[in-house]
Amino acid sequence: MKEYIVNSLEETRQWAAEFAKTLSAPVVVALHGDLGMGKSEIARKIIQTLRGADTVVPSPTFTIVQSYDGISHFDLYRVEDESELTEIGLEHAMVNDITLIEWPEIAQSMLPKDTIHLYISEYNDGRKIVIK
Ligand SMILES: Nc1ncnc2c1ncn2[C@@H]1O[C@H](COP(=O)(O)OP(=O)(O)O)[C@@H](O)[C@H]1O
Ligand SMILES: [Mg+2]
Numbered sequence: 001m002k003e004y005i006v007n008s009l010e011e012t013r014q015w016a017a018e019f020a021k022t023l024s025a026p027v028v029v030a031l032h033g034d035l036g037m038g039k040s041e042i043a044r045k046i047i048q049t050l051r052g053a054d055t056v057v058p059s060p061t062f063t064i065v066q067s068y069d070g071i072s073h074f075d076l077y078r079v080e081d082e083s084e085l086t087e088i089g090l091e092h093a094m095v096n097d098i099t100l101i102e103w104p105e106i107a108q109s110m111l112p113k114d115t116i117h118l119y120i121s122e123y124n125d126g127r128k129i130v131i132k
Contacts, residue, residue: 001130001131001132002130002131003128003129003130003131004128004129004130004131005123005126005127005128005129006126006127006128006129007124007125007126008125008126009038009041011126012038012041012042012045012126012127012129013041013045015042015129016041016042016045016046016049017045017046017049019042019046020045020046020049020050021049023046023050023098024098025070025096025097025098026094026095026096026097026098026099027098027099027114027116028094028099028101028111028112028114028115028116029046029098029099029100029101029115029116029118030101030104030111030115030116030117030118031043031100031101031102031104031118031120032104032105032117032118032119032120033118033119033120033121034121037120037121037122037127038120038127039102039103039120040059040075040102042118042120043057043073043100043102044057046071046098046100047068047071047073047100050071050098051068051069051071055068057073059075060073060074060075060102061075061077061078062078064076064078064079064088065088065089065090065093067093067097070096070097070098071097071098071099071100072089072093072097072098072099072100073100073102074088074090074093074099074100074101074102075101075102075103076101076102076103076104076105076106076107077102077103079106082106082107082109082110085106085107085110090107090110091110094110094111094112116131116132117131117132118130118131119131119132
């Protein structure tokens, strides 16, 4: 377990850029944290670090998944049943890609053992990021 404190959005982005460089496919990153904690900001910075700073990274809240040449970004908030996960290509992504998952709880039983779990919470005016 490792713990990081980031005091601003800019520091969160810098942290995510450093973290991105440690990732190589296949790997699953589960982003835990309440609404507004910065899951999408971290995912966006990871994608932009690895695929180019100009990469447009919309939130996948409505599309559920967005793909960037070997990086898959999921937001499972709107998924109601585990059976939908196969349909949307989660298992396929997890064995091939750098797979970033917001609201990963519904997929818990499918996540590989070596999934990197990030827990993001409020800490003073910033955020605490715990890696497990
Ligand atoms: N230290 C910080 N790290 C991340 N986001 C921050 C921080 N401070 C403020 N914010 C704000 O919190 C919001 C996080 O939004 P978002 O990444 O969409 O959250 P989530 O995907 O977890 O719901 C953004 O509006 C961002 O500007
Ligand atoms: Mg989000």
